[in-house]
Every structure is written in structure tokens, then in C-alpha cells.
Amino acid sequence: xxxxxxxxxxxxxxxxxxxxxxxxxxxxxxxxxxxxxxxxxxxxxxxxxxxxxxxxxxxxxxxxxxxxxxxxxxxxxxxxxxxxxxxxxxxxxxxxxxxxxxxxxxxxxxxxxxxxxxxxxxxxxxxxxxxxxxxxxxxxxxxxxxxxxxxxxxxxxxxxxxxxxxxxxxxxxxxxxxxxxxxxxxxxxxxxxxxxxxxxxxxxxxxxxxxxxxxxxxxxxxxxxxxxxxxxxxxxxxxxxxxxxxxxxxxxxxxxxxxxxxxxxxxxxxxxxxxxxxxxxxxxxxxx
Ligand SMILES: *[C@@H]1O[C@H](CO)[C@@H](O)[C@H](O)[C@H]1NC(C)=O
Numbered sequence: 001x002x003x004x005x006x007x008x009x010x011x012x013x014x015x016x017x018x019x020x021x022x023x024x025x026x027x028x029x030x031x032x033x034x035x036x037x038x039x040x041x042x043x044x045x046x047x048x049x050x051x052x053x054x055x056x057x058x059x060x061x062x063x064x065x066x067x068x069x070x071x072x073x074x075x076x077x078x079x080x081x082x083x084x085x086x087x088x089x090x091x092x093x094x095x096x097x098x099x100x101x102x103x104x105x106x107x108x109x110x111x112x113x114x115x116x117x118x119x120x121x122x123x124x125x126x127x128x129x130x131x132x133x134x135x136x137x138x139x140x141x142x143x144x145x146x147x148x149x150x151x152x153x154x155x156x157x158x159x160x161x162x163x164x165x166x167x168x169x170x171x172x173x174x175x176x177x178x179x180x181x182x183x184x185x186x187x188x189x190x191x192x193x194x195x196x197x198x199x200x201x202x203x204x205x206x207x208x209x210x211x212x213x214x215x216x217x218x219x220x221x222x223x224x225x226x227x228x229x230x231x232x233x234x235x236x237x238x239x240x241x242x243x244x245x246x247x248x249x250x251x252x253x254x255x256x257x258x259x260x261x262x263x264x265x266x267x268x269x270x271x272x273x274x275x276x277x278x279x280x281x282x283x284x285x286x287x288x
Pocket of ligand 1: 110111112113194195196
């Protein structure tokens with residue numbers, strides 16, 4: 001290869017990747033769908049606002065099938081008890097799939113709960129909850145959902161906190177047939193969020209604001225027909241076939257165990273009472 005060819009290749013990819021980045025800003029990817037009068041979508045920033053009149057919400061213009069979805073989020077500071085900031089993937093219809101991150105606010109100085117869940121073909125009840133190892137209201141932190149045909153991984157600042165593996169061959173449904181849009185919202189859930197609804201939203205602190213920025217969907221867009229193989233053969237998304245994404249490596253597993261041993265506060269797979277001793281079948285399989 002001559003130096004000119006090398007330079008050409010370098011600039012070609014530099015240009016292509018910068019186009020991808022520009023294209024992925026919040027305002028190009030999403031629309032505000034609720035609370036338009038006070039939410040703000042500008043460039044790479046999204047601000048969701050909740051006051052007594054309404055919360056707010058935004059969603060991507062298109063659905064995706066597999067990919068890495070990420071955003072930086074700075075949660076509602078101060079007395080956020082009763083507020084819930086949600087950031088999730090969901091398909092539509094009564095057999096819907098969904099992959100959730102929800103952040104349950106708290107009174108000043110008390111910890112947020114990170115609530116995660118997954119629905120496959122309409123069935124959820126797979127909650128796992130965590131405390132955080134930092135104050136999520138002081139700075140932006142990165143929250144990602146990695147979703148490929150093998151497994152789904154929830155990450156916070158590139159630390160995996162939860163894995164849901166594909167056990168479709170063993171009769172457990174896996175989200176791999178329906179595209180999902182990305183949704184964000186901020187709403188009042190003081191009927192259940194803080195200590196089961198015991199603590200009510202203190203409206204004297206309103207408006208409540210959750211800030212999002214640098215939303216990125218490195219994902220296969222889905223038009224209702226695209227197959228897994230088409231997604232895999234798309235060179236800009238074939239990252240998901242790479243072995244490093246097939247299963248977490250040793251170092252990532254170490255981080256995952258650290259979070260789960262120190263910060264996990266609820267796990268449906270341990271809640272035998274709730275399921276009358278009949279835990280969902282994925283609970284008896286290797287989790288990660
Ligand atoms: C709020 O703080 C209390 C007391 O520390 C804690 O028990 C609870 O898990 C925290 N989070 C929520 C959402 O209630």
C-alpha cells in the first residue's frame with residue numbers, strides 16, 4: 001500500500017465515522033412525546049422536566065434490533081423522592097419485549113435505586129435492583145444497554161451490572177424478533193417508587209430536571225423485516241459478532257461480581273416466596 005492509499009483510507013474512515021457521530025445526536029435521533037412545553041431537546045442534550053402539570057418523555061424515531069444503546073445521565077438532585085427517571089428499550093403490542101433501566105429518586109442524602117427489568121413476549125417480573133457506588137446527581141455517568149443475539153448486558157460507566165443470556169434453545173423466550181425503540185421519561189410515581197409509596201413527592205422542589213447527553217445508538221435499525229443475518233452482515237454493526245461481545249471476559253466478570261456482591265439489593269431469582277418456590281427457569285441456569 002502506498003502512503004497515499006493509506007492516507008486515503010485513514011481520511012475515508014475518519015470522515016465516515018464523524019458523520020455517524022453527528023447523525024447520532026439526541027435531536028437527530030429522538031422526538032419529545034410528552035411535556036413538550038417544558039422538556040428541551042437541543043443538539044446532543046435532552047432535559048426532561050417534571051412539575052405538577054406534567055412529566056416529560058422522548059423516544060427514538062426508529063426501532064432497533066440489536067446494538068449498543070448508550071447515554072450519559074445526570075439524575076434529579078436534592079429531594080427527588082417519588083420521581084422516576086426511565087431509560088429503556090421497548091417494542092409495541094401485547095407480546096412486547098422490553099429492557100429497562102429505571103432510577104428511583106429519594107429524599108436528600110438517601111440513595112437512588114437502579115431498577116432493572118426485562119420483558120420477553122409480554123412477560124416481565126424479572127426485576128433486579130442496585131444501589132450505586134457514586135452520587136448519580138453530582139455528575140453525568142454513562143448508562144448502556146448492550147443487546148446482541150447471545151446476551152443482554154446492562155452497564156454503568158462500562159461496568160457490567162446485570163446479564164440476561166439467550167436460553168431460547170431451552171424454551172426461554174429471548175428478545176430477537178421485534179425491533180425496539182429507545183424511550184426516556186421523567187414522571188411522578190410516588191404511589192410506589194420510594195419505599196413502596198410511603199414517601200411522597202415534595203412539590204416545593206419542583207421543577208425536577210433529569211439531564212441526558214451524548215445519546216448513541218450503535219445499533220441495527222429495524223424496519224419490520226430485517227433479519228438477524230442482515231444485521232450481522234452490515235459491516236458497521238458487525239461488532240456484535242466479535243468474540244469479545246459474545247461473553248464477558250475475565251476482567252468484566254470480576255467487575256460484575258463486585259457490583260452484585262456489594263450493591264445488589266433485590267434479585268427476582270432469589271425471591272422464592274414471591275414465586276411460591278417455582279423460580280423462573282432461567283434462574284437455575286448459568287447467569288453470565
Ligand atoms: C431511600 O432511602 C432509604 C433509606 O436509606 C432506603 O431504604 C431506600 O432503599 C432508598 N431508595 C428508595 C427508592 O426508596
